[in-house]
Amino acid sequence: MSRSHALSRALVVPMALALTLALAAPGPAPAKVRTGPAGDAFYTPPSPLPGKSHGDLVWARKLTGAAVAPGASQTKLVLYRSTGVDGRPDAVSGIVSLPKGKAPKGGWPVVTYAHGTTGIADQCAPSRDAAGTPVHPYNAYVLPLLTRWLKAGYAVVRTDFEGLGTPGVHPYLVGSSEGRSTLDVVRAARQLDPRLSKTTIISGHSQGGHAALFAAALAPKWTPELKVRGTVAFAPASHLDEQIPLTTVLSQPGGGLSGLVSLITRGIATANPSLDTTADLTPAAAAFYPDTLTQCLPELAAATSFGGLAPKALFQPGTDFAAIAKLLDVQDPSHLKITSPLLIEQGAADTTVLPMFTDQLATELKAGGAKGLTYTKVAGVDHGGIVTAAAKDATTWIAKRLK
Structure with missing residues (x-):
């Protein structure tokens, strides 16, 4: 054997061994998720608040009961870091639901859904929902829509909003607070499960429609890593x-x-x-x-x-x-600049969010630069009914944006 051949063999064998060991070694493990306490204690964050950035996950645990959307493979209750109406870090609760089956290459797209008005008291938070309570119908009506999205292969995340369920008073219909909560729950969900992609759809109804519009406007700077493909706002509050x-x-x-x-x-x-x-x-x-x-x-x-x-x-x-x-x-969505695709669905028989104000909102958003805005008004449909009446249309619209 020549000296050069022996030297080559001497180099190849250790390199091959090193490559074999590298391939056999496990990849970096996902960050360990802290299990949150049972009961109402889950909603009280530790002090000091963990994490360094808005959207950091504090803890999570399995969620059961009335708040779970049928069709999910698993549903978790999460507590995550956000930024309060006063500009200081705070903790917000929410729900993460995963679809059934294997995640596609690149991960499941995420729909972050902002809920309609339930109230300000802590027991009004959607994640605390219980069958038989007066507020249950105000939470349950949206579950068929969320199930539809889970069956379509989307992960669905929901925020309770700042101060709703967690310490502090919920700043009702304050857009910056709602929008941040709606976006930060996506970050928290992606820390919880790496199978969620950055591809995101924002949606919400009534108060949540208001929140969704603010989230769409905030997203480019607040969560620039998220790829927001569009926003669906059902009967958004305005004016x-x-x-x-x-x-x-x-x-x-x-x-x-x-x-x-x-x-x-x-x-x-x-x-x-x-x-x-x-x-x-x-x-x-x-x-x-x-x-x-x-x-x-x-x-x-x-x-x-x-x-x-x-x-x-x-x-x-x-x-x-x-x-x-x-x-x-100041909290009116008509002043927002939204550059990503936007669908607004409004019931023509709505007596809560009056169609005339949504008409005005759509006109003002277009004037403000919302070139990708589609506005649909459904005859004979009231405030709560628009979520059901427009479910198929909204899901088709979402699917086109996710292609």
């Missing part, structure tokens, strides 16, 4: 600055409308602590105001609470709505 003053002419008991006005009042005050909204409430409304922190929307809409008051009886006569309207306008 509250124009509507709240109009309620003062309504003299009949307001039911759900009066309940919603109470939540809007609490939400804008939470985001703007210097605003003393209680000074503008009538004695009757002020007596019920603490209920916003302990009861969900069905109870607030009842005749024994805000629902028994006419909208006209909520605020003191002569209340100057200028300051409130200005703050509400």
